[in-house]
Amino acid sequence: MKTKNLFNLVKVTTLSLGLFITSCTNESFEESPENLETPQLVEKYFKGTLIEVEELENGMFKWGDVEFNPEQLQDEKTIYDSNQTPGEIDAKLGLASGVRKWRDNTIVYVLDRSLTSNQRDVTFKAMEEWTSKTNIKFKERTNERSYVTILNNGDQCNCASASLGDNGSRGRINMGVRTGVGVMTHEIGHTLGYLHEQNRSDRDQFVDIFPENIQNGAISQFRVDNNSVNPGPFDVRSIMIYSSFTFSKNRQPVMLEKNGDRIPFRSVLSAGDIAGTNKLYPAGDGGGGDTDTCEGIDEWVSGRQYQVGDRVTYRGKLYERDFSSWNLIKECDTTNPPADICDGVAEYNRFTRYNPGDKVTYRGFLYELQSNRRWSNQGRCGN
Structure with a gap:
């Protein structure tokens, strides 16, 4: 039986990646260690959609293998404007923070001391999968303000979670002790800003979902998210899709292709992953210098639908569309902006x-x- 809007049906009581998945690589997602207490769940809104998440000790919130920071979620339903005007957001920064791209196509990372030598090896192999096939780059942190910390969560499983x-x-990315390259490649996809492929709004045209086979509490992992921004058309071969047996409670498939084919665990990027990522993170996107020109860039038009990476001019400024908002690039008449406009300015505190x-x-x-209690984006901080 096919289902829609599954996230309203039951509560998430198992926040892990499912078991009973097979593939030609013998790698699979596994559930977290047994005998764990059922997590206490709270309801939050993500871009206007209600989800149930576990509050973590560090203040983050976990939904499946995706971790949200508090500013990405809201306690009350808000109208999410996917075509907002450049330059202004609500007085509470978190209401529009959503999901952000990495600057310069580069994920800056820190390898925590808790990682084993095998986890480090797996991490570098997963990074190579992205760097060898897409425009994504990785850089070990020196003094950058934005970075992801890769940690060992201590669980004896091929499992992981990642911030969005x-x-x-x-x-951060939290790795299990036995996390494999395929799982780590998947988590890097979340770090890039991608949700799961089976959550896309058009997924029912390509796959059937069988809720009667899904573990209790895991059905929200198969909800439809109208705000999904995964690149390109629906891709049943994507690294970001669950297998047919992820979260199965009875060894029966929870998801099949329309023709009845099973979806195996994916361990490498698909052609769609590669093309879509290179579109959202295009080559030469340095985020500064000669590439940031207003010449030939059209003025923003109200009502027009824009895609991630699109650039517009608005009131004499150059903006780039991110996953959830517009980012100011520069003043159109400014050739050499200050090296770091953020020097001496404190971090936002909610x-x-x-x-x-x-x-x-x-x-x-x-x-x-501003005087109207709205925050105005003044531009990127320098490194």
């Missing part, structure tokens, strides 16, 4: 009361609070 997109200094004229840094950008 660029999360400033709070990004518990601080700000006044008009106050400036904060937030996930690699400088914001100024």
Whole structure:
């Protein structure tokens, strides 16, 4: 039986990647160690859609293998404007923070001391899968403000979780002791900003979902998300799709292709993953210098649908579309902007009361609070 909007049916009581998955590589997602207590779940909104997440000790929230920072979620339903005007967001930065691309196509990382030699080897092989086939690059952190910390979660499983997109200094990937290259490649996809392929709004045209076979509490992993921004058309071969047996409770398939074919565990990037990533993270996207020109860039048009990576001019400024908002690149008449406009400016704190004229840094950008209680994006911070 096919189902839609599954996230309203039951609560998530198992926050792990499912078991009973087979592939020609003998690698599979596994559930977390047994005898774990059922996590306490809370309801939050992600870009206007209600989801149930586990609150972690570090203040992050976990949904399946995806981790959200508090500013990516809201307690109340808000109208998510996918075609917002460049330059302004609501007074609470988190309401529009959503998901951000990595600057310069580069994921900056820190390898935690907890990692084993095998986990390091797996990490580098997964990185190579992305760098050898797409425009994505990796750089070990020196003094960058935005980076992802790769940690050993201590679980004896081929499992992992990752924060969604660029999360400033709070990004992380948590690896199980036996995490394989395929799983790690999948988690890097989340770090790039991608959700699961089976959550896409058009998925029912390509696959059938069988909720009667899904583990109790895991059905929200197969919900339809109208805000999914995975690149390109639906791709049943994507590294970001679950297999036919992920979260199966009875060794029966939870998802099949329309023709009845099983979906195996994917361990390498598909042609769609490669093409889509190179579209969202195009070659030569340096995020500064001579590539940031207003010449030949059309003015923003209200009502027009824009894609991630699109650039527009608006009121004399150049903007680039991110997953959830517009990022200011530069003033159109400014050839050499300051090296770092964020020097001496404190990071945004959601518990601080700000006044008009106050400036904060937030996930690699400088914001100024306007008299109408809306934050104005003042541009990227320098490294």
